[in-house]
Amino acid sequence: MPPQIPNLPLRDIHIPNAINHFPPAIGWWILIFATPIVLFAIYWLIKFITRKTPIKLAKQQLQLISTNNQSDLEKIIEISILIRRTAISVHSRTKCASLAGIKWLEFLDQSMHDTEFTQGIGKCLEFINYQKTPPKNINVIELIQLTQRWITAQKKYL
Numbered sequence: 001m002p003p004q005i006p007n008l009p010l011r012d013i014h015i016p017n018a019i020n021h022f023p024p025a026i027g028w029w030i031l032i033f034a035t036p037i038v039l040f041a042i043y044w045l046i047k048f049i050t051r052k053t054p055i056k057l058a059k060q061q062l063q064l065i066s067t068n069n070q071s072d073l074e075k076i077i078e079i080s081i082l083i084r085r086t087a088i089s090v091h092s093r094t095k096c097a098s099l100a101g102i103k104w105l106e107f108l109d110q111s112m113h114d115t116e117f118t119q120g121i122g123k124c125l126e127f128i129n130y131q132k133t134p135p136k137n138i139n140v141i142e143l144i145q146l147t148q149r150w151i152t153a154q155k156k157y158l
Helices: 026-050 054-067 072-090 101-112 121-125 140-157
Strands: none
Touching: 054 072, 054 140, 072 101, 072 121, 072 140, 101 121, 101 140, 121 140
């Protein structure tokens, strides 16, 4: 025969109350506030990395000019136009758009802290837009290298 179980003063099993959904745990609060911040940071980072700055565009355009099969005069004119556009984009329009001749070359030298434009190979850019023949003894490769150095020197102005 089974043993007898004495009557003990036991209470019934109580089921706990349902868990409230508010206030949420601390992890949910962190997730709610961190998600927009992280999404904004990702958006800004992608926008920053993929932006087309005048410097990047100028370097790409200079690469195209150097690989084109144009005459030396056409290349020099294209370089002159590229430098002018880049200067207007990087500096204010009022500061450099109206400059011409030696003032233009001095402006270009100012940003490089050099005299390659007023006294060196860049002097050919002074009146190139008004010439029908290319200047004599001008090495276009050196002019492209000078333009590359000038474009690189413009990063501090952005």
